[in-house]
Amino acid sequence: FGTLYAANTVVFGSRRDAEQIRVTMRQVHSRVSGPGYRALDPELLLWVNATLLGTAVQFYERLIGPLAAEERDEFVRDARVVGEVFGCPLDAQPADWAEFDAYWNQMTASLVVDDTARRVARSLLTGQGLPLHPLWRPTLHLTRAVTAATLPARIREGYRLAWRPVDRAAAAVTLSVSAAMLRRIPARWRQLGPELLRAPEPSPRDGAAAA
Numbered sequence: 404f405g406t407l408y409a410a411n412t413v414v415f416g417s418r419r420d421a422e423q424i425r426v427t428m429r430q431v432h433s434r435v436s437g438p439g440y441r442a443l444d445p446e447l448l449l450w451v452n453a454t455l456l457g458t459a460v461q462f463y464e465r466l467i468g469p470l471a472a473e474e475r476d477e478f479v480r481d482a483r484v485v486g487e488v489f490g491c492p493l494d495a496q497p498a499d500w501a502e503f504d505a506y507w508n509q510m511t512a513s514l515v516v517d518d519t520a521r522r523v524a525r526s527l528l529t530g531q532g533l534p535l536h537p538l539w540r541p542t543l544h545l546t547r548a549v550t551a552a553t554l555p556a557r558i559r560e561g562y563r564l565a566w567r568p569v570d571r572a573a574a575a576v577t578l579s580v581s582a583a584m585l586r587r588i589p590a591r592w593r594q595l596g597p598e599l600l601r602a603p604e605p606s607p608r609d610g611a612a613a614a
Contacts, residue, residue, distance in 0.1 A: 410485045425488045432490065448491040450510060456482040457507050461553060466582045467593075475500035516561030524562050548573040561567055 409428065413421045435442035442448075448507075460478055465468060470478070476499045487569045497503035528547045531537050545561035551564040559566060585593065 406451075406455070409489075413485045413488045414481045421484075421488050426492075427546055428489050443490055445491045445495050448489050449486060449495060452482055452486040452489060452491060452496075453503070453507060453510065455485075456503065458553075465553075465578060466585050468586075472500065479503050511555055511558070514558060514561075516558060521562055528564075545573055545577050552578065571612075 409424045412424055416449075429443070432442035432448075439564060441448075456478060460470065460475065479500050479502075481495060482503075483493055483498075486496050487493050497506050528543065528550060530543045533539050547564060548570045551559050551566050551570060554562070554564070564570075
């Protein structure tokens with residue numbers, strides 16, 4: 404949630420908000436490192452930002468409707484701003500959807516799911532540490548099913564996610580019901596979160612004062 408909030412704040416908030424996110428992200432990432440790993444590595448930041456963009460586009464098109472070519476390019480332009488604030492230089496990022504798609508396909512083809520990745524995924528998708536865990540089981544089952552449905556088959560198999568007929572049915576029903584509900588909600592309500600973050604337009608008086 405924190406990463407999505409930061410990304411939306413960068414896109415829709417003020418320059419002051421974006422700068423605060425830049426400082427905070429750098430402070431947090433500077434403390435995350437290990438053997439052969441550094442969270443401030445631009446290549447890693449590029450991939451993390453790409454997963455946000457790729458997932459956002461996939462779910463928007465599954466649940467709301469197809470995006471035009473220029474809308475996908477606009478998604479990429481906004482994501483470039485987010486990536487730059489997070490610490491990835493603009494010239495290291497895809498410039499449009501065609502470049503992003505090529506990068507995405509190259510990266511997903513090279514991914515290797517090892518034991519560490521499976522352990523982390525299992526912890527997240529089984530809700531380890533959640534209070535009142537039995538009450539979460541139905542939701543967690545649907546979460547695992549939708550996750551399995553939206554991953555490439557090779558990656559799904561690498562994570563050893565269940566993909567039985569019951570899982571396929573659960574994912575299909577969840578996505579279909581979500582799409583039906585979202586399409587009935589007026590766009591202004593679907594966009595309430597970004598609108599609350601949107602920086603106010605400067606008034607003519609503000610411009611005159613600045614001058």
